[in-house]
Amino acid sequence: MQFLSKNAILRNKITLFLCCCLALASCEDPNELGVGLVDDNIAGRFTDTLTVNVSTVYLDSVATSGQSTMLVGQFSAPYSGTLESNSLFQLGLGSAWTVAADATYDSLQLVVPLSGYYYGDTTQAQTLEFYRLTSDIQARRLSPYFFNEEPASVFYTDNALYNISRTDAAPEPFSSFTFTPRPVSQDTLAIPLSDELGQEWLDLKKAGDSRLADATNFLNYFKGLKVASTEGSAVLGYALAGARVRLYYSETVDGTLTARTKDFTVTNSNLQYNQIETDLEGTPLEGVTRSGGEVPAEQTGNVSVTQAGAGLMIKLEFPYLNDLSSQLTPDLINRAVLVVEPLSNTTQYPAPATLSLYSTNRTNVPFRPLLLNPLDANSPALTAAYQETSNRYEFNLTPYIIDQLKTENTRGNALFLAPPVATYIQSVSRLVVGGPQSVKLRLYYTTIK
Incomplete structure (x- = not known):
């Protein structure tokens, strides 16, 4: 058995004390963690009360040409x-x-x-x-300079046409x-x-x-x-x-x-391109406008919507990750699961079969999908399938949360929730969530006494 030094024991006790000071509702459940206890000094804990801010963003445009x-x-x-x-x-x-x-x-x-x-x-x-x-159908050429046209958006394509393009x-x-x-x-x-x-x-x-x-x-x-x-x-x-x-x-x-x-x-x-627009007049999202920034669910009847093709996306922010990183050692996190539940009585318009998560920040530009393996640039995108029996999606966010906890400043970092890229530009499926109560970040972690 490997023994801890006095300094390590002291650090672990400080970590335990700080964990107990977190404003988290926790319960011990080692079985859910999938790890066995070494001795009585190690405990597995779980919380799903971490704050998740949920809002709706209306992207300025989505490339829809050349999709057959x-x-x-x-x-x-x-x-x-x-x-x-x-x-x-x-x-x-x-x-x-x-x-x-x-x-x-x-x-x-x-x-x-x-x-x-x-x-x-x-x-x-x-x-x-x-x-x-x-008039002629004319594709839009993007500037090669990011600060002009921001082609870093995963939904921008050079020499393309967009859902808001117009041809007389x-x-x-x-x-x-x-x-x-x-x-x-x-x-x-x-x-x-x-x-x-x-x-x-x-x-x-x-x-x-x-x-x-x-x-x-x-x-x-x-x-x-x-x-x-x-x-x-x-x-x-x-x-x-x-x-x-x-x-x-x-x-x-x-x-x-x-x-x-x-x-x-x-x-x-x-x-060939598809003009796809949605009229939000008379809905809870009436105040959501293109490039107008995120509109919190609290201002839209406590609902948020992602609508493929049209440019609506659900934005998720974790505002207290920096605070959490000062109180919980990232290496003690065993699993982080994002649970998303569609609003009840909205799936008569079917929820997307699969959802992805996209990195973004205060600019509200969807940069790229999160990868299943963040260390492999060729890894497929991280996705979650709709579980009809439990009416939910579940994402394994462990690598993302650990990375954020190890990052010095995560202010402004956020995620977009929407169908995968190919589905988003070739369909019109939608997802409605009931604000923060429909989105939970479940954190499983270990404490050492």
């Missing part, structure tokens, strides 16, 4: 208001195309597969509206379509579009017009489509790879009238 998924629809939900998502993309002329002089127009359709993703009530009919773009479109739709979605079936929709537009394209081609003969000229002439939803209670995902506008026409071949088609496929998938 079109998100279109709308829904209204308690606490988070009405979310709308539109999708914008360009069409290409495609391969060489010839038509006979006697070709006649039949129809024009948007052919687009459902991706299988949906969020909201899909039993309600949805109406889609189609607008012709009147005609004020009135040229077509609309109403249907009852079946997203799980992953059907391919064939949506009728304007006969006037289809006839115009065929006439231009028959006339030898350069706008229907050259890819660049076609893009200058027809700059793209905006797809929006005016009715419905869900956002649906559409697979970009299979999306195309198909022109149906007929021409005489060897004396027989023959059906023909011409596909105008999506061109430059990196310029």
